[in-house]
Amino acid sequence: MTEHTLTVAGVAVDPRHWIGGERVASAGTFTDVSPIDGRALGEIARGTPAEAAAAVAAAKAAFPAWAATPRAERARILHAIADGVEKRLEELAIVETTDNGALLRSHRRGVMPRVAHNFRFFADWSLTLDHEDFETRGHTNHVSWDPAGPCVLITPWNAPLMLATWKIAPALAAGNTVVLKPAEWSPLTASLLADIAAEAGLPAGVLNVVQGYGSEIGDALTSHPDVRRISFTGSVPTARRIAASAAPHLTPLSLELGGKSPLLVFADADLDLAVDLAVEQYDNAGQVCLAATRILVEETVAEEFTRRFVAKAGALVQGDPREEATDIGPTIHPRQLDRIDGFVRRAVEAGARAVIGGHRVDERSYAPTLLTEVAQDSEIVQEEVFGPVLTLQTFADEDEAVRLADDTRFGLAATLVTGDRERADRVTGRLTAGTVWVNCFFVRDLKAPFGGSRHSGVGREGGTWSFDFYCDLKNTVTAPKGWNDHG
Template sequence: MIENKQFYINGAWVNPIAGKDHNVIDPSTEEPCAVISLGGEADTNAAVAAAKAALPGWIATPPAQRIEALERVYQAYKARAEDLAQAMSVEMGAPIEMSRASQVGAGLYHLKNFITAAKEFPWEAPLSDQDSGTRIIHEAVGVCALITPWNWPMNQITLKVGAALVAGNTMVLKPSEESPLDAVIFAEIMEAADIPPGVFNLLNGDGAGVGAQLSAHPDVDMVSFTGSTRAGRLISIAAADTLKRVHLELGGKGANLVFADADDKAVKRGVLHMMNNTGQSCNAPSRMIVEASRYDAAVEEAAAVAKSITVGPASEEGRHIGPVVNEVQWNKIQDLIQKGIDEGARLVAGGLGRPEGLNKGFYVRPTVFADVTNDMTIAREEIFGPVLSILKFETEEEAVQIANDTPYGLTNYVQSTDDARRMRLARQLRSGMVEMNGQSRGAGAPFGGMKASGNGREAGSWGIHDFVEVKAVSGWPA
């Protein structure tokens, strides 16, 4: 079993001051795969102090040198790609092929996009062509607490660290205690990239401990958090006394509007997207809202696709889905599946319990409910598992009303070959992102939501903007 109890603080691996042991559970086997240490308040104070001490030097480092540092991180990351893939596969259950391609690949993608964006970023520029005497300077926010989730570990770590680093901030990273092993490797990557001591610090801990301490710490200038909406509210409350900046990327309940004129692959594409990463994605299209004339065929097709999806251990090669992350999540998903049955939704695929042949591990049957109404619990709550709800609509106006009738506003989806309709819907849907006809957003496009899905944007130049203050200076020499 892996033992990794140290933290990376001020450029060195140090033993905890007030740590306690925590077992990391392999969700494929339900057995411990590693032991780490969860930090205490003294550890939090040490990490923040290191970041604070390093801030004057790093904030004064020219942008070109910060970009060079990020380029070194990118190269060091590539060299540890397989180590990262293996770590994420065992700790949070991503099938190894998916872990290599998507989980590791997401981090490479974001780092590369930040390098490109930083080279074009207006770090210092005149206010306008007409007013060169007013200078606009983009300056680091300061000491940043970066709190990341277990479901897309490297995706979220690189989105936060890449932007914070190149913008001139110093930072303390607190990864999820469910998936800390990849973060330890990432700290080794930062060390290999020769990032100055104190600029990047890694501190393992839980939300109630280190997470809450960082959120309220008077020497932390910004908290960037990805996780549940409930935890986001608590962080906002904890941060309020010190008026620090808070960036939140929270939950979602994405609507996938499938019109009668959608392409032939629209339903299959929606189901597979929902089941990807075992449904553990905040931007999952978990409500498929189908036009009445296509509804029955869509239900039949969605059920068939779900039944064709195989489930198995994360260590096995192949295009299957793995377990959900832990027992708490497994029980929550089972309860919500039961709630769907109890409230009258029609179960057309999957259901309660583990898939056939799997009697150990946190495996969930790929599940599809039909005849769901938007007042049912499974249509309101973020399930965070491989569970799809299918609803029916008669008119475009009704589709929009159903889609927007949710506390969340992260990603919505539109499937239609009518260009004018897609443009109308893109403007009417209340979400930070709208994806249409399976087309991915471009490199560096902003990621983030509105309403209970959070605030701020990540990726590309938008991600950098979230980690800088804007300073206006008058009387700048011509």
């Protein structure tokens, strides 16, 4: 432990940047505050363009040796990082809960195990990358995945470490080096990951972490001529700024953006299942990009669905996310709480009715809310709230259901509940979404492509799709003659 170290929930965390295998301070800092109780957790190094440039330089310097490291050795180190995550799983879980307010039980049982799995999956998948050679008029074509270079990864606050490693793991497995810029509202586990990676033997400069405000260091990272890939998860407005910054150098982008996903409930559905899936959308206090926040119910069962939904949602326990019994924790930040409340107030003023919720619980939390009597073109139906706020609309038939479902600028995900397999096939074929769940929700496999359509994003991640982004694909064509054979 050093003079710089913070103690967060009994865990030592270094608040400085991690650049070139060393801790680096900044002249300025920003205060990291826990959403659980508003307590200041400590002062975090506030990066400037100078630290951003130093991190890119470190990544550039480390790239040739890491790119030349055999895949199997890179995979071994990624598995060692996964071992380190599992060894410190409890520490990572409690620090992240303290930092972003998500449920401790979820971090212990699902999120942090998934962090380790991210490293193991992409380490192993990198060893399978192969394309069968093929012939063209007697010439041999050989496809290869070449590391692209330094990558800038910008990640959100709602699932900080899981979403960061969803990008870091394939980037490193591909042979690239990384500069990670975590969200300023939840930076702590990124710092712990830097320690874990170093202990696992990841060479200096291969992973760098720069903390701070995007408005102050974002452009220095995304406009840098030595950056070869940029991956961002967050809002559409920020994505536009990143794209403009990257454009002069034509730096390839992967963008996973917002959503306003529908949950379609047909009259032939198992209503208990439909209600369970709908109430699940309040997970992480509604701070989930994939959340199906627009519930669309066939009008003949809407009244019964609503009755069961209100009963189920009413049993949710809102409180301290460290308590096992808690179902919904606090909102990440007072600014986000104000944003959520503003959306609901404007919706009610425009004629919406709050069946449940519609108000703050206290200065840190918002009540699970269901709004009815909302117009399709209203703000509350069209714009992402990112809080525990759902809307309910009805439809008469499949055509209307699909029309309502697709009538936003987003296309991240959709959920469909029906007892008719043929209907499921018809409707899913007509929906615009990167992921469609039928009679389930949030079942994800890293082998599957993930991403959004329209304003929900650009590109796909997962399996080989991740390596297609983080690599330069090369096709080598070899003639059958011209060799000086002496054998």
